[in-house]
Amino acid sequence: MKQPAHLPGIQGSSIKIPFSFSFPWELTDEPQMRILWRWKHFHGEFIYNSSSGFIHEHFKDRFILNWTQPQTSGVLRILDLKEKDQTVYFCRIYLNTTEGMKIWQSIGGTHLTITHVVRTTIQTPSIITSAGLEDTESQRNPSLVNLGAMVRVVVTTVALITSAYALMIFLCWEQRPAP
Structure with missing residues (x-):
């Protein structure tokens, strides 16, 4: 066995x-x-x-x-x-x-x-997304829960990277010499 x-x-x-x-x-x-x-x-x-x-x-x-x-x-x-x-x-x-x-x-x-997975929320200037794994509408299909979690992680990552690049561009713009 x-x-x-x-x-x-x-x-x-x-x-x-x-x-x-x-x-x-x-x-x-x-x-x-x-x-x-x-x-x-x-x-x-x-x-x-x-x-x-x-x-x-x-x-x-x-x-x-x-x-x-x-x-x-x-x-x-x-x-x-x-x-x-x-x-x-x-x-x-x-x-x-x-x-x-x-x-x-x-x-x-x-x-x-x-x-037990605790639902958390991450807020960015343009997007509010859930990073938890709970998905009450698709509890009976774990592949949908995993897909939903993966999409939320990708969207959150893109939002964070975009925010970081925007901040870097802003700081570089502010530090350039005046004409």
Whole structure:
């Protein structure tokens, strides 16, 4: 079982926890592979079951598992990250083999840390722009949040450079000798 040991997330955005697994056993004709997820600690509460469609109440409408049988890898996606989501997540696998039902789980899990981003505002003579990463209209699409943040950084940088050049030109103009 492979999962990243640590992942950072930003409150309000989404996170992808990739996982993969392999096994030495021969599968039956109907392996009935199931993926389950736990949180908080190794023997923690189940938060997802692929066979029943169970999703823990805390994750309702925020939990997507991108995996289909017989794949041996996938991605767990948690949308609209909340401060309470900061914990450890463990992937667990069930499958039927010619030796019977086999069950195994990640030992260390994935430690998810959530960062709260504070919205800041930078004012220049001609532009007022936000330099924070919050974007309430596109929280469910992190690529739009990243694109918006990138555009704000570029616009802010251009405004600051333009202001600096204008100040340099003004100072040079003031220091030139009178005719």
